[in-house]
Amino acid sequence: MSIVETLKNGIKAIVKNKYGLDVETSSFDLAAPPENQPGHFGSNIAMVLAKPLKKAPFLIGEEIAAALKTMDHIADVEVIKPGYTNLTLKHEFYKTELDNMIRSDSAFKNDLGKGKTVNIEFVSANPVGPLNIVSGRAAAYGDTLANILDYSGYRTVRETYVNDFGRQMHLFALSLMARYLQLYGRNNQVPEEGYQGEYVTDIAKAMKEEKGEIFYKSIGEVSDLEACPQYAQFRAFGLKHVLNWQNRTLEKFGVKFDRWFSETSLHESGEVAGAFKIIEKRGLFYEKEDAVWFKTTDFGDDKDRVVKKTDGGFTYFASDIAYMQNKIKRGTDLIINILGPDHHGYVKRLESIMQGLGYEKERIRVIILQQVNLLEGGEKMKMSKRAGNFVSLDELLESVGKDAARYFFVMRSYTSHLDFDMELAKEQSDKNPVYYLQYAYARLCNIFEKAKEAVKDSTEYNADRISLDVLEKEELELVRAIILIPGYIRESAEREAPNWLTEKVHFLASFFHSFYGKLRVMQEDRGLMLKRLFILKALKRTFEVCFGIIGITPREKM
RNA sequence: GCGCCCGUAGCUCAGUUGGAUAGAGCAGCAGAUUUCUAAUCUGUUGGUCAGGGGUUCGAUUCCCUUCGGGCGCACCA
Numbered sequence: 001m002s003i004v005e006t007l008k009n010g011i012k013a014i015v016k017n018k019y020g021l022d023v024e025t026s027s028f029d030l031a032a033p034p035e036n037q038p039g040h041f042g043s044n045i046a047m048v049l050a051k052p053l054k055k056a057p058f059l060i061g062e063e064i065a066a067a068l069k070t071m072d073h074i075a076d077v078e079v080i081k082p083g084y085t086n087l088t089l090k091h092e093f094y095k096t097e098l099d100n101m102i103r104s105d106s107a108f109k110n111d112l113g114k115g116k117t118v119n120i121e122f123v124s125a126n127p128v129g130p131l132n133i134v135s136g137r138a139a140a141y142g143d144t145l146a147n148i149l150d151y152s153g154y155r156t157v158r159e160t161y162v163n164d165f166g167r168q169m170h171l172f173a174l175s176l177m178a179r180y181l182q183l184y185g186r187n188n189q190v191p192e193e194g195y196q197g198e199y200v201t202d203i204a205k206a207m208k209e210e211k212g213e214i215f216y217k218s219i220g221e222v223s224d225l226e227a228c229p230q231y232a233q234f235r236a237f238g239l240k241h242v243l244n245w246q247n248r249t250l251e252k253f254g255v256k257f258d259r260w261f262s263e264t265s266l267h268e269s270g271e272v273a274g275a276f277k278i279i280e281k282r283g284l285f286y287e288k289e290d291a292v293w294f295k296t297t298d299f300g301d302d303k304d305r306v307v308k309k310t311d312g313g314f315t316y317f318a319s320d321i322a323y324m325q326n327k328i329k330r331g332t333d334l335i336i337n338i339l340g341p342d343h344h345g346y347v348k349r350l351e352s353i354m355q356g357l358g359y360e361k362e363r364i365r366v367i368i369l370q371q372v373n374l375l376e377g378g379e380k381m382k383m384s385k386r387a388g389n390f391v392s393l394d395e396l397l398e399s400v401g402k403d404a405a406r407y408f409f410v411m412r413s414y415t416s417h418l419d420f421d422m423e424l425a426k427e428q429s430d431k432n433p434v435y436y437l438q439y440a441y442a443r444l445c446n447i448f449e450k451a452k453e454a455v456k457d458s459t460e461y462n463a464d465r466i467s468l469d470v471l472e473k474e475e476l477e478l479v480r481a482i483i484l485i486p487g488y489i490r491e492s493a494e495r496e497a498p499n500w501l502t503e504k505v506h507f508l509a510s511f512f513h514s515f516y517g518k519l520r521v522m523q524e525d526r527g528l529m530l531k532r533l534f535i536l537k538a539l540k541r542t543f544e545v546c547f548g549i550i551g552i553t554p555r556e557k558m
Numbered sequence: 559g560c561g562c563c564c565g566u567a568g569c570u571c572a573g574u575u576g577g578a579u580a581g582a583g584c585a586g587c588a589g590a591u592u593u594c595u596a597a598u599c600u601g602u603u604g605g606u607c608a609g610g611g612g613u614u615c616g617a618u619u620c621c622c623u624u625c626g627g628g629c630g631c632a633c634c635a
Contacts, residue, residue, distance in 0.1 A: 026575080034578060044577060050615090057615095082615090084578060126635065168635050193634095263635095291633055302561070302631070309633040316635050344562045345630055370563060371629070412571065415563060417628065419570065424584090431584060432597080439597050447594050491574065503572060503582080510582090517590090517599040558597070 002110060002487035003097055004030050004041075007087065011045055014067040019053060026494075032480065038078050039086030040480060046083035057083025091468040097483045098538040099463035108545050110490040113154030119327050120146050122338035123250070123257075124161040127242045128172035128195060130392040131249050133372050134340045137418060139393075140409035140551065141369060142338045143255045144498040147549040152493035157332070158258045161323065164239055165263040166316055170226075171195065172242075173235035177225050179204035180234065184216055188225070203241050207234070249394050253402055254551045266322040272314060275322040276307070279356050294321075296352035299361075305349060317349060324353050324364070335364045336496075341371040367496060369414045375421040400425035403552040407434040410498040410550060433506060438555050440509035441543050444536060445556040447521050451533055454522060461533040468531065474515040479535055481511040485542050489549070498550070505546045512539060 008025040015023050023045075033042035046061035053060060061079035068077045068085070073093035078086045100107040122142030125135050146156045163169065175194035179201045182188060190196055208216070215230070222228045243260065250256070266272050279285055284295045285307070292308035294317070307318040327335055337350060347366045354364045374391055396405055404425040411433065412418050424431055455461065471479065485504065492501040521532045547554045 029574070029577080031574070037578070042578080047577060047616095081578070128635095163635060166635050289633085293633095306633045311633080313633085315633070341563080341629055343630085347562080368562075368629095416571075417564075421570085424570095433583065435597050436583090439595080443595060443598085450594050488574095495574080499572075500574080506582080513598055514600090516594080517596095520593065522594045558595075 002490065003093075003483050004487040005110070005490075007041065010068070010071055011043060011064065014064055015045070015049065018063060018067060019049070021049070021052065023048070032484070033084070033086055037080065037084075037086065039076075039088050040476075041089070042080075042084050042086040044084060046079070046085055050083065061085045091471060094471075094479050094483065095463055095466075095468045098479065098535065101482070101486075101538045101541055102463075105545065108486045108489060108542075109151050110153060110486065110493075112152040112490055112493050113149060115153060115155065116333040117155045117157065117331055118149055118334040118336060119157045119159055119330075119332040120149070120336040120338070121159045121161060123246075123255075124163070124339075125246065126163050126168045126172075127239050127246070128168050129197060129199060129242065130394060131246050132393060133374060133391060133396060133420070134369070136253070136393040136396060136405065137369055137372050137409045138338050138340065139250060139253055139255045140406045141367075141414055141498060144406070144410045144550055145336075145338075145493075145496060147551070148489060148493045148498060148501065151489050151545075151549065154334075154493075157330075158256070159327075160257045160260055162239075162243065162260050162262045163316070165267060165319060169235065169239070172200075173231060173238055174225055175200050176204055176207070176238045177228070177231065177234045180207055181219075183208050203238060206241060207237050210237075249392075249397070252397050253393065254406065261323070261326075263316075263319045263323070266319050266326065267314070271322040271326055272318055275325040275357070276318070278325070278358070279321065282356065282358065284356050294352065294356065296349055296356075299348065299352040299355050301348040301352055302345075305352075320350070321353050321357070324350070325357055328357070328359065328363075333363070337364065337366045339366060339368055341369060344368045365496075367414060370417045372409075372418045372420055375419050376423055396422075403438070404432065404434045406551040407437075407502065411502045413497060413499050434552060435558070436513075437505060437509050437543075437547070438552070439558055440512050441540075441547070441554050442556060442558040443516060444512070444540050444543065447536060448533075448540070450522050451529075454529070455533065461530040461537065463534065466531045466534045467527075468535075472519065474511075474518050475532070475535065478511045478515045478539065481508045482535075482538050482542050485546065501546065502550060505543075505550070508539075508542065508546075 005025065008028070008030050011028070011030070012023055012025055015021050028043060028045045028048045030041055030043045033039055045064060046057040049055075049060050050057040058079060058081075061083040064085055065077040065079050068074055068087065073090050074087055075090045076088040078088075080086060097107075120142060122138045123131070123135050125131055131139075143158065146158050149156050171191055171194045175190045175196075178188040178190045178194070182201075183204055190200070211233075215233075219228065219230050225231065247260075276285070279294065284298065286293055286295065290310045291306050293304045294307050296305050297303060305317050306315055307321070308314055324335065335354075339346060347368065350364055350366055351361050355361055399422060400408075408420055408425050409418070425434075451458075459465070468479075485508065488501055488504040492498060519532070521529060521536065523529055544554055
């Protein structure tokens with residue numbers, strides 16, 4: 001449990017005890033007070049209670065303060081102006097906290113998820129080409145959020161959906177066939193709406209290589225590519241090739257899915273038909289104009305949606321019903337769906353499915369990421385596949401590297417449009433916030449490198465052998481920043497906001513850089529040195545945990 | 559037309575579910591290097607929180623409205 005939770009629970013107990021009121025720990029604040037204000041932590045609890053108790057907040061604050069003063073780890077309590085209740089903690093308490101963080105990863109964890117299983121689906125790109133920038137944002141955001149949830153008491157499943165069933169896949173297969181036949185001098189053309197990209201020819205070449213002359217000869221003369229018996233092989237080869245490609249890209253990006261879920265498999269296993277029966281039984285299907293419709297308007301959608309087309313084929317939406325049922329059946333308590341900016345019309349549809357299957361709407365959470373604008377030196381780059389200036393995730397990684405890419409993608413709230421400046425991300429300077437963090441870590445590592453000579457036995461700065469009784473301003477601020485991190489991990493989870501964490505880690509680095517500029521670690525006064533090494537050991541662990549969550553590399557040297 | 563997101567410092571953005579003097583980074587200005595890495599630090603300039611109305615002890619935050627920007631409104635995926 002984080003220090004903030006511990007203190008909040010203490011306050012909660014006091015309120016219950018004194019006023020017989022149950023307050024949620026999330027209903028009041030406990031945070032660092034503004035500068036010039038006393039105390040290490042301040043709470044607005046008295047103001048929150050003013051209304052229900054019909055009492056002046058200042059008086060409530062004083063009553064709570066009196067009770068707080070009897071608590072173990074509290075040195076002093078002051079009540080300020082309208083009723084802010086500010087606590088000063090005993091340094092001994094900080095020592096215990098830091099020690100916990102050094103000793104075990106569990107000090108960074110919280111129980112927000114209460115062991116619930118959450119399936120978090122992201123990227124889910126069509127398997128017909130390279131991943132783009134929007135997928136990059138989704139990958140970074142989804143993976144980081146999953147990491148945060150891992151620390152917050154959830155059992156996470158990272159999943160991506162492979163749209164290998166529909167029209168896009170079909171067009172891709174036809175495009176590949178045409179390119180393949182062209183390699184043998186035939187004049188087959190890529191369909192009008194097909195995939196014109198050069199990579200299709202590359203895949204065709206790979207296929208030529210692998211399948212050999214015999215395969216080509218078996219095809220013979222065909223006018224209708226789709227009717228050709230070899231069509232399925234092109235489709236399968238293209239799919240496999242692209243998925244491998246996407247997987248390699250994601251690996252470079254530090255993202256690994258637990259499962260790549262095939263849309264086709266839902267049809268083959270009969271799950272689409274099975275899920276249909278459930279919706280049908282609940283009377284949510286009807287026929288109109290020879291098509292089958294789902295009454296999504298019952299659940300707040302603008303219009304009903306087709307699941308089975310006039311030609312008898314299923315829509316993408318139909319697979320989604322089976323897919324959601326599949327996830328639930330696997331024991332998923334909560335489904336998180338991370339979608340691109342052009343999908344906000346899909347939120348109601350997915351919620352409709354959840355409710356149509358007979359579950360509460362709250363079991364699905366759809367997160368819509370806003371668009372990414374790629375800038376180069378402040379100029380907006382217009383991207384279009386047709387114009388050929390389309391930037392793939394591979395190219396982005398090539399040009400700015402994994403660390404900068406991941407950091408830039410999660411440093412802003414998902415509700416905002418993201419300006420991704422390629423120049424800035426490439427730049428190795430103080431303009432680039434990624435280096436600010438990595439530099440802090442490198443400086444830290446350097447201190448420990450130096451410390452090896454002065455302190456042969458690192459247990460000399462274990463918690464039981466140092467004292468935090470006296471702390472200078474910079475030390476105290478750094479210590480406080482460190483011990484607040486586990487609480488921020490929890491808050492990031494609650495808000496589904498990785499950017500909340502990146503901001504706090506940036507502050508943490510800032511406190512350290514300040515500390516570094518002002519105070520020396522390696523020095524004559526051995527007690528002082530050991531104390532600082534102890535604090536920095538906890539800081540190092542904290543950086544490692546946070547970097548791991550964000551997905552950036554802790555570099556020991558820069 | 560309807561729906562979703564957004565409008566906060568010159569630029570890019572935070573803003574802890576309605577609370578302390580609205581915060582960072584960059585850019586600008588003035589400083590710091592015989593000391594563990596200056597990719598750093600210290601100080602400083604810059605705000606009618608798009609406009610208007612409402613709710614209340616208190617609004618950047620909630621409600622209504624106007625204006626401005628982005629995206630979406632398929633028997634495509």
